[in-house]
Amino acid sequence: MNNDIILETEDLTKEFAGFVAVSGVSLKVARGTIHALIGPNGAGKTTCFNLLTKFLAPTKGRIRYKGRDITALAPADVARLGLVRSFQISAVFPHMTVLENVRIALQRQRGTSFDFWRSSKTLDQYNERALALIADVGLSSFVEWQAVELPYGRKRALEIATTLALDPEMMLLDEPMAGMGHEDIDRIAALIKRVAADRTVLMVEHNLSVVENLCDTITVLTRGRVLAEGNYETVSNNPEVREAYMGTGHA
């Protein structure tokens, strides 16, 4: 067992009624790195994320996280082990404020969540930590906003703050910058770089310049299979990748 590998899959496969969305994927994510999962639309990236976090059960294959087989765990248990995901379609709690969104994550960790007899004012104890996290993603002036009212880029930032509130050892980010403007992209990229200093990040990203600047390792997926893997140089010079992926207009 290699200690430097935090997440590892073996022959991971998912079939939907005969259609193979993910096929025999063996992935190794090294601890402390930013690892990109790229590939054309429908390649199976999101499905992979769903498998890794147990939102879907694999048809075949195994998943190991920190040396432990997590193939049979429930999704909430995977999160409790410190492997926390975000969603491709921005996942916030729309009719809760920015502050409340982040507090929900803090509250889970400190474990008062079944206390139905206490006032929700007791949640104010998390405000300090929550406000720090909110400041970290540049949302300080939106603290009392309902999440639904935020512009798209800010929603993604809130999602990252909420994920960070759990202080996860490993984050899975599904297209964290999709639909953002330049400014937002730069800010979120810098944020990811900063938070990745002491954790591992696996991210799906279509924006190749972001991938180039941010990611240590890249895995290219097409039609559910791993096509190539390596650093940006290796991958971008691979003729098959150029054909299958870059040729499709994403470059």
Next chain:
Amino acid sequence: MEQVAEAPLRAAAPARTRSETIAFLIMAAILIIAPFFTYPLFLMQVMCFALFACAFNLLIGYVGLLSFGHALYFGWASYVCAHAAKVWGLTPELAIIAGTLTAAGLGLIAGLLAIRRQGIYFAMITLALAQMMYFFALQAKFTGGEDGIQGVPRGKLFGVFDLGHTMTMYVVVLVIFLGCFLLIHRIINSPFGEVLKAIRENEARAISLGYKTDRYKLMAFVLSATLAGTAGATKAIVLQIASLTDVNWPMSGEVVLMTLVGGLGTIFGPVIGAFVILTMQYKLAPVGEWVLVIQGVIFVACVLLFRRGIVGELARIFKIKL
């Protein structure tokens, strides 16, 4: 731009909860004065059903789960309370506790069986379990079958206060109702309530943050069933009878109707809904079976025209929280 929009939103938050406090004080004041102007027995009945509807609303309005079998907890708590008071000779507060605990136990069992199902399947399973227990109530000896348990003694509260006096009984029901109402308000505005809200807003995200959402839903289900039980048990002492009506499916439907009419997901809605429906049944008693037709029409009107219900519409018009 960010700075501008911030200020008014900050100011809005405290005002929203103040409207609830004021509404609560008005409700309490009305309930204190009302027995001097109208039949206390009718008012006590309204409070029992209002509590029943509030308990039901905790589940549909704040978790988004439609139980179509809440008569199970209301009715069985009523039976056990009546039996405990009449046959075991327990004091009324102990009899009510016995009924309440019965409902909690039944809620736990039904919840464990139903909670993983979604939408209509959840409603169907809760209905099926309730009907099963209805037939059990029909067959069992201690429930008195078609006759029910009649002549339940009101007894003496703590062995001291004679509930045979209408006003003493009234005060007890008032205290139970207001206490449980405040408890429900607290549940909604607690750390637990916050998680329920998150689950209703985005369950997948709540799971991804490590929440075992089924457990929270189960907890809410048991709390709802328990409080429905308190309502049923109190009613058995007030009306001195427990009968098949309380445990049969039209009772489950009635509580849905009360909640819808008053306003689903509003804290005061079920109270208003219970009052409106009971008043209507009372006034329309002379026209007999037509009550059902009129209720059906109201139900359809609510679903088609006033989705928010009476209190929901008021809250929207005045932009306050109720």
